[in-house]
Amino acid sequence: MRILSADLGDESMNPIDLLEELVVANEWAFDRSSEHEMVVETTGRWCDYRMFFIWREDLSALYFTCVFDTRVPEDKRPAITELICLANEKLWLGHFDVSSDDRLPMFRHTILTRGWQTLAPELLEDMVDIALAECERFYPALQFVVWAGHTPGDAIASAMMDTVGEA
Helix, strand or coil, X not given: CCCCCEECCCCCCCHHXXXXXXXXXXXXXXXXXXXXXXXXXXXXXXXXXXXXXXXXXXXXXEEEEEEECXXXXXXXXXXXXXXXXXXXXXXXXXXXXXXXXXCCEEEEEEEECCCCCEECHHHHHHXXXXXXXXXXXXXXXXXXXXXXXXXXXXXXXXXXXXXXXXX
């Protein structure tokens, strides 16, 4: 499905409208809580994810979060913090984080669009694809630390190695 580009100079169009088209095309469950916010739920290979999209017109910024459906136990927080630092070193876009309130791991990214005349739908598709791929890649490392007791260094080395082909 081809999505039309958003004219950012036109106040009636915003990136959330384009993202809604992408979400509908993928048959993901979503809720449009306001004109500038949307929550999307999808199932990955390892867990469920909840994606939050917020468009801030005043900043010309699209904020995006992909939250894992798991909590980090309080006693594992220091090890997971180290693991996240190691994982973030390997990322080109976005970063991993753990919320301080509910200990939910997440991937976050913001796109600044000031000065852009249009927003290409491919950019939004890539943002979502990259986030989900990185979350799927990172999740085993998270589990290795939380449930298997591996060190963050060992977990990141084994879970995030690039493989070639299929066995």
